[in-house]
Amino acid sequence: MTGADHPECRVVFSPSGKRGRFAEGTAVLEAARSLGVDLDSVCGGRAICGRCQVLPTAGELAKHGIVSRTEHLSAEGEAEARYRERRDLPEGHRLGCQARILGDVAIDVPATSQVHRQVVRKPHEAHDIRVDPMVHPYFVEVAPPDMHDPRGDLERLREALQREWGIEAHYWDLRMTQALQRALREGQWRVTVAIHNGNEIVGVWPGFKGRLYGIAFDIGSTTIAAHLCDLTSGEVLASGGRMNPQIRFGEDLMSRVSYIMMNPGGEAELTRVVREAINGLVAELTDGAGLQVEDVLELTLVGNPIMQHLVLGYDPSELGQAPFALASDAAVSIAARELEIGIHPGGYAYVLPCIAGHVGADMAGVLLAEAPWDRDEVSLIVDVGTNAELVLGNRDRLLAASSPTGPAFEGAQISAGQRAAPGAIERVRVDAASLEPRFRVIGSDAWSDEPDFRDRLPDGGVTGICGSGIIEAVAELYLAGVIDADGRIDGRLAARSERVVPDGRTHAYRLWDGEPHIVIRQNDVRAIQLAKAALYAGARLLMEKLGVERVDRIRLAGAFGAQIDVKYAMVLGMIPDCDLEQVSSAGNAAGTGARVALLDRASRALIQQQVRRVEKIETAVEERFQAHFVAAMAIPHASDPFTELRRAVDLPSKARPQRRRRQE
C-alpha cells in the first residue's frame, strides 16, 4: 500500500474518521478496506455494482493538517463513465473501486455505501435496524476449466471466492452445485453467488446480481403477516397478510389443539394449511414487487409456541395439557424446502426461539424489537393473545411469564364478541348523566350519535364488539357508575335508564338495538374481569420476583396494544401503575422482531443468548399468582389509582361522586 519510492497521499474517511497514508494510484476501495472502513462492494471492484460510491470533499481539514481537493482523485475513466451513464451515478459521487488517490483527500462514505447500514426506525419501533443479513451476494470471475487443471467447477469457484473475497466456503447446497455448470457457462465464467452465514454457497446466477430478498413472517393464530425486504437496503418493498387458514379447525388456539387431540394426525393437516398460507404470501408479495419466488433467499418466522410447533411440524398436543412441554424451544435455521416453503432452492428459514411453554417465538421477536436489555429503566412488555405473554426487566435482569387471560381480550367468549374486523365496535363512550352510549366501529370514523352514522357504516353494518370495544365499554360503564367496583351491573339504574335491563337474575346494558342487538351482559363483564385480573396478576408476580413496586415504562405489543386506548387499560386495572406517558403501543413488535432477525444476522445470536438468560416464571405453579389474581378482580384494584385516573381520563364531573374505591 505504501512504498518508499512513491509519494504518500494522506486520506481521511468520514464519518468513521479513519485515516492513513497511501501510495499514489491506490484505489479508494482498496484504501478503505486496508483501514477497515465500512465500504460495500458486491462486484469486487469491477465498476458493476455501484455499491462503493464515495463523495470526495474539498477543504482544509485543520484537525488532520491536510488540504483536501477533489481533483486529488483520478479523473473518471471509461468503466466509471459507462456506469454513470447506465445506472445514474449522482453528481459528485465516485466509484471507490475506480477512483485512484493522487494526493491528500477527504472522502465521505454515504450511509447507502456502508455494508452495515441501518434502517431508520418507524413510529412505534424502539430502535433502528442494523442491515447485515445472513446471506450476501458476491460477484466472482471463475477460472475456466483447463485440461491441465483437473479441478471441478465447484472447486474453481471456491478458489475464486477465496482469492477475490477471502471467503472459505466450506459448505454448499447440492442444488447450487447442480445449477453451477450452466450458470458458469452462461455467465462466461462470471457469476454471482449467494453466501449464507459466511461459509455456505447457497445460490448461483450467471453474471451480476446485486440484490437478494427476504421475507419476515409473523404467524398469528388469526392473521399471518409478512414483509418482503430488500436485503441490501433493508427497505420493506411490500407487506401483506391473510387469515390463518387454521381458523377452520378452531377459532382460538386451544380449540385447534383440541382438534388435534381428538383427530390423531390432525397436526399434519394444520401444518399443511399454515405452510400453504405462507407459500401463498411468498407468491403474492414477490409477484406484487415484480420478483420471482426464487429471488427470496431468506425467511424469518415468529409465532406463539403452538404456531411455532405447527410451522416446524412438531405436534403441539403437549402444549394443551400440563406440564405444557415444548418439543423444543430452540431457534431453528433450516433449508426452507424442509418446511415445504417454496423460495430459492438454497434459501433458509429461521424460526426464532421460544422462551417457555407459553412464551413463544413471537415474544422473542418482541424482545428483539424492544431490546429491553439496552435500558436501565424497568420495562414491562405485554403481548396479549389467547394468553398474555409478559416480560419485565432491564439490562440487569429479565423475567418472563404468561398469564391465562383466555381469549376475552380478543372478543371471544363475549356474548356479542367478535374479532377485530370491519363492523366491530371498537370505541365506546357512556354519558355519566344520561347513561346513553355512543360508539364507533372498525371501518368507519363516524360516532353512532352522528346523524349520518348508518350511511357511513361498512358493508354488513354493526356486526359485534371486539376486544378494545368491550374493554372500553366495561371501563366507561364503570366510570358512569353502571358497573360497581365488584363488576356488578347495578340493576337499580334500570329505573333511571332504559339502557339497563333485567337479564335473568342479573342485569345487562343495551349498547345497540340494531340487528344484531349488542348487549353487555353480566357474564361479559365477568369475563373481562377474569382476563384483566390474570394479566395484572402476572405482571404483579414478575414485579415481586424482580423486587420492584413500580415499572418505569409499559409497552403493549401487537394488535391489542395498537387498538386499545391505554387510559381504559388503566381504568380497569389491567396493567400496573405507571406514568401514563410511559405507556405506549409497540406496534407489531413481533413482526418487527422478525424483520430484525431477517436483516441483522447478529441479532440471532443475541436473541438466542438473551432467551437463555431470561428467568422463566410459571404462573400455574406460583402460589402468589393466585393471591394476586383474586385481589385483582375488582375495578380498579390499586390502592389509590385516583390521581392516575384523573390524569388518564377526562372524567365528566358528575361521574366522580359515583365512583367507589376498593381496598385490596
Place this chain on the structure above:
Amino acid sequence: MTGADHPECRVVFSPSGKRGRFAEGTAVLEAARSLGVDLDSVCGGRAICGRCQVLPTAGELAKHGIVSRTEHLSAEGEAEARYRERRDLPEGHRLGCQARILGDVAIDVPATSQVHRQVVRKPHEAHDIRVDPMVHPYFVEVAPPDMHDPRGDLERLREALQREWGIEAHYWDLRMTQALQRALREGQWRVTVAIHNGNEIVGVWPGFKGRLYGIAFDIGSTTIAAHLCDLTSGEVLASGGRMNPQIRFGEDLMSRVSYIMMNPGGEAELTRVVREAINGLVAELTDGAGLQVEDVLELTLVGNPIMQHLVLGYDPSELGQAPFALASDAAVSIAARELEIGIHPGGYAYVLPCIAGHVGADMAGVLLAEAPWDRDEVSLIVDVGTNAELVLGNRDRLLAASSPTGPAFEGAQISAGQRAAPGAIERVRVDAASLEPRFRVIGSDAWSDEPDFRDRLPDGGVTGICGSGIIEAVAELYLAGVIDADGRIDGRLAARSERVVPDGRTHAYRLWDGEPHIVIRQNDVRAIQLAKAALYAGARLLMEKLGVERVDRIRLAGAFGAQIDVKYAMVLGMIPDCDLEQVSSAGNAAGTGARVALLDRASRALIQQQVRRVEKIETAVEERFQAHFVAAMAIPHASDPFTELRRAVDLPSKARPQRRRRQE
C-alpha cells in the same frame, strides 16, 4: 477415582497394557474410561447393551508386580444375572459396568468389546478395516418435563447427552425433533439416539436400540453392487447387486453421455433410474436381513465420475467433451433423502471424492482399500472399465491418470463381444501345432473339447466372447503364431488350418461354429491392441513421471482384474514388467473402499486428504503419452520379454520357433 481414605486396587488392562490405581468399588467401565482404555458401551452402564464385556484373568503379573484374582471383582449382582439369562453372557465374561474392583486384578478387553474394533480382511483385501463408523447409538435417560422447567424435550435430551456421554449435540435433524415427543413418552423417558459425526442427533428410538446399519454401494456402469453392514461389528450381513438400469440408455458410458447431449434433460432420467435401483437394493438387502429400511443410518457410494455425477444429480455432459470438466470433485456428505434415497429419515449418504475428470470416486475407493500410501514399494493399481484408471506410487508420492482404452476390454466393440455373463467365452486355449481352439464359457466348468460340453452349457448356450475371453484368444493366437507381433492374422496359415479363413482383405479365426458363430476378426485384434497400448502407455507415462523403470507390484481392481489371467495380460504387454508373483487381483476394491468409508469415519478425512495429494496427469495433453502409445501397439512390446513369458506361460515347445520378436 482414587481417595486417600480408600484402599487402592491395582488394575491392568490388556491388550492395551494401560494400568492404574482405583478406589475399591470402582466399576471396571469407569476405570477403563479414566485410563482411556477402548471399552465400548451404548447403554451408559445400565447392564442393557452388553458391549462392555470384559474377562478378568487370574495369575501373577510379574511385570506389573501384582497377583490378579478373578474374585477381586465383585460377585455378579441382579442386573448382571438378568443380562446373563436374557442375552447369554459367555462363561467367565463380566459386564464392565457392573463388576466393581475389589482388589488387584488383570482385565482383558476382548476385541468385540472395543469401540474401535477391526474387521479382519478377506482374500484379495489389502488390510483389516477399523470399525468406528460416522454414526453411533447412545442410550440416555432424559429428565421428564416439569412445570418448573420450561425447557423443551429436545433441550432436555441434549442435556442428558451432555451429562451421560459428554456429547455436545449442536445439530439435530428436524425429523428427529418431530419424532422425539412420541419416542420419549413411549420409552418412558429412556431413548436411544443416533449421533452423526459426534455432534448431530439424527435419529431417536424409544428404549434401547443397540445396532445401526449401513450400506456400501459400488455404482458401476454395468452393475450396482451393495453390502449391508452391521455398523457395530463391521460384519457384512447381506450383499446384492443388480444391473445398472441406465444400460437402456446406452451400453457404455459414452453412449449414455451422448444420450444426454442429444436429449436435453435426459440427465434427470438417468439420475432417476440409478437412484431407483439404489432404493431397490436398500429394500432388498434390508428385507433379506429381517430389517427395515429405517434401520439403515448411513450409505457410502463409489462410482466413476459419470456415475458420481448422475447419482448426485449433476449433468455429466461436460465429461463427454474436452476439457472434461467435473461439476465438482469434492466428497459429498448429505442427507440421503436429498438424493431421494429412502433409508432412515435422518440417514446420511457419503459419496467419495473424484480424483480427476476421468479418475473417479471408484478409484478413490480402490485407494482406500489398497492404501498404497502405507508402503515403501511402488504399486501400480489398475482399474479397467471404459477407461483404465491408474495410480502409481508409494508413501512418498502418488500419481494418477486415466488411459482411453475404450470398452474393448469389457467385450464391447468386438465383433462377437459381450459383457461378462453366462454363456460368454472367458477362457481360450489354442493348440500351437494343430491351431485348434478349446474354450470355456461363464456358467460352466467344461472345456469345449470335453464330450459333454454342450450338455453342461448354461441356458442359451454359447452367446459371445467377453473381455477376458478376447484377451486370452488374442494372446493364445499370438503364442500359436496365428497373429504376428504387429497384430496381423497370418493368412498363409489358411493353408494349414481350416480355422484361419479369408475375411475381406484380411483374415479371421473361427473360434466356434455354433449359433452364433464366434470369429476373431482382424479388427477385433486391432481393438485389443489399441486398448492394451493405451493401458500400457498410461502406466509407462506415470512411471516416467515418477522416475522408475520397474514397478514393485501390480494390483488389478474390479471385475476385469478378477477375471483375466494375469499371464495373458503379460503376454500381450498390457501391463509393465513386474515379477509375476507380485501381480494380483485386488478383487472388488472399489466396493471394499466404500465399505471402509462406511465403517471407519477416519478413512473419509484420509481419502479426502490423499486425493488432494495425488498428482493428476492428463494423458490427453502429454506428448509422451502418444509416443508410448505408438510404441506399445506391438505384441509384446517390451525389448526382451521372453524370460518373463517363459516363466509366465507353459509354452508348448513347438510353438516357440514360430514366435517372432519385434524390437521397439
